[in-house]
Amino acid sequence: MKIITVLGARPQFIKAAPLSATLRKRHEEKIVHTGQHYDYQMSDVFFEELGIPKPDYFLGVGSKQHGAQTGEMLTGVEEVLLKEKPDWVLVYGDTNSTLAGALAAAKLHIPIAHVEAGLRSYNRKMPEEVNRVLTDHVSTLMFCPTDQAVKNLSLEGLTKGVIRTGDVMADALYYHARRAEERSLAENLRYPKKSYVLATVHRAENTDNLNRLQGIINAFAQIEGQIVLPLHPRTKKLLNDHHMTIPKNVEVIEPVGYLEMILLEKEAEFILTDSGGVQKEAYLWQVPCVTLRDETEWVETVNTGWNTLTGANPEQIVEAVMNYRNKPLPPYRENLYGNGRASEEIVAAMEEKRG
Numbered sequence: 589m590k591i592i593t594v595l596g597a598r599p600q601f602i603k604a605a606p607l608s609a610t611l612r613k614r615h616e617e618k619i620v621h622t623g624q625h626y627d628y629q630m631s632d633v634f635f636e637e638l639g640i641p642k643p644d645y646f647l648g649v650g651s652k653q654h655g656a657q658t659g660e661m662l663t664g665v666e667e668v669l670l671k672e673k674p675d676w677v678l679v680y681g682d683t684n685s686t687l688a689g690a691l692a693a694a695k696l697h698i699p700i701a702h703v704e705a706g707l708r709s710y711n712r713k714m715p716e717e718v719n720r721v722l723t724d725h726v727s728t729l730m731f732c733p734t735d736q737a738v739k740n741l742s743l744e745g746l747t748k749g750v751i752r753t754g755d756v757m758a759d760a761l762y763y764h765a766r767r768a769e770e771r772s773l774a775e776n777l778r779y780p781k782k783s784y785v786l787a788t789v790h791r792a793e794n795t796d797n798l799n800r801l802q803g804i805i806n807a808f809a810q811i812e813g814q815i816v817l818p819l820h821p822r823t824k825k826l827l828n829d830h831h832m833t834i835p836k837n838v839e840v841i842e843p844v845g846y847l848e849m850i851l852l853e854k855e856a857e858f859i860l861t862d863s864g865g866v867q868k869e870a871y872l873w874q875v876p877c878v879t880l881r882d883e884t885e886w887v888e889t890v891n892t893g894w895n896t897l898t899g900a901n902p903e904q905i906v907e908a909v910m911n912y913r914n915k916p917l918p919p920y921r922e923n924l925y926g927n928g929r930a931s932e933e934i935v936a937a938m939e940e941k942r943g
């Protein structure tokens with residue numbers, strides 16, 4: 589089979605790392621990098637650290653308004669697909685790069701495989717929700733990482749081509765955990781174990797709404813102890829543009845590579861985040877998580893008691909932190925995201941569909 593993988597944003601590089609390696613054992617894959625993320629610490633570092641093959645096509649679209657960004661990607665991906673004539677187009681998650689890849693393929697009648705299908709927040713104001721709903725509805729195969737995702741698709745009438753697999757982010761974590769831990773032994777951990785709280789904030793709903801961003805910062809100021817904040821460039825820009833002050837207990841660092849990030853997660857006392865991927869990784873490491881959003885697609889992390897939704901409300905954030913500090917942690921019963929073989933399951937399903 590010949591597969592064109594379309595990616596462009598940080599979490600997609602991490603998701604692609606295990607699947608690309610598995611695909612290339614038996615098939616031809618070419619990678620199209622849209623250029624949605626382009627800073628070294630948002631893109632190249634992942635290709636280097638995770639051994640992802642160099643992209644065959646780099647569209648260099650960069651940062652733009654949604655329409656312009658998605659439109660330029662669509663044009664660029666279409667050109668590649670016309671030239672390459674692949675059997676499949678593979679897309680990941682819910683970014684503008686995902687939607688552009690899926691739309692370009694759908695118009696050319698090329699089957700689409702969507703990894704991380706079926707996730708829903710039921711909040712159509714999120715750009716991610718629009719991207720994932722549209723992508724699922726033009727996909728031939730929808731790889732769902734959770735039972736909830738399968739149910740969500742079924743509620744929209746999508747049952748054919750829906751396959752429950754493990755989660756490729758768990759594949760990546762299991763595969764690289766040892767390397768990350770070895771690095772910490774070699775280089776000494778930057779912060780002593782469990783001496784800090786790890787935080788990430790980048791979602792549009794938090795950064796583009798100054799009240800919410802200020803609410804999160806106010807909560808950080810009230811939390812006892814050091815908070816380490818690898819800062820997404822989007823958030824950095826908004827904090828600078830609006831001259832917002834970072835509290836003294838918050839150490840802002842540049843975005844970090846994957847190996848450093850998963851180690852920072854593992855050794856954190858707990859995690860504050862609005863990231864999708866980081867919520868899951870917190871669960872996989874058995875580190876409690878406070879999610880700075882009003883809803884989550886990863887509902888099972890909340891149902892098991894390892895994740896608390898607080899929105900951007902300072903009182904609720906501080907209360908969730910106090911609860912984790914003062915009450916025993918819930919029992920850890922199950923690995924919700926598979927045993928690290930999602931990539932193999934996905935490739936096998938694509939092969940079977942092709943016949």
Ligand code: UD1
Pocket residue numbers: 597598599624625626627630651652682683684685715716790791792821822823825
């Ligand atoms: C995108 C995804 C989001 C995902 C996130 C992962 C969409 C609509 N959103 O959000 O779902 O959670 O990636 O990190 O696709 N910037 C830089 N350097 C970079 C990249 C971005 O400075 O390498 C800055 C620019 O100011 C840019 C802003 O970040 O305007 C936002 O980047 P963009 O890719 O549009 O959206 P993200 O917020 O990164």
Ligand code: UDP
Pocket residue numbers: 598599602788818819842843844845846847849850862863864865866869
């Ligand atoms: N991540 C990273 N360095 C950072 C922040 C995040 O390597 O400084 C990783 C994180 O471990 C996870 C993924 O990026 O695997 C999550 O991506 P992000 O939070 O950008 O997007 P989301 O998952 O919310 O779409």
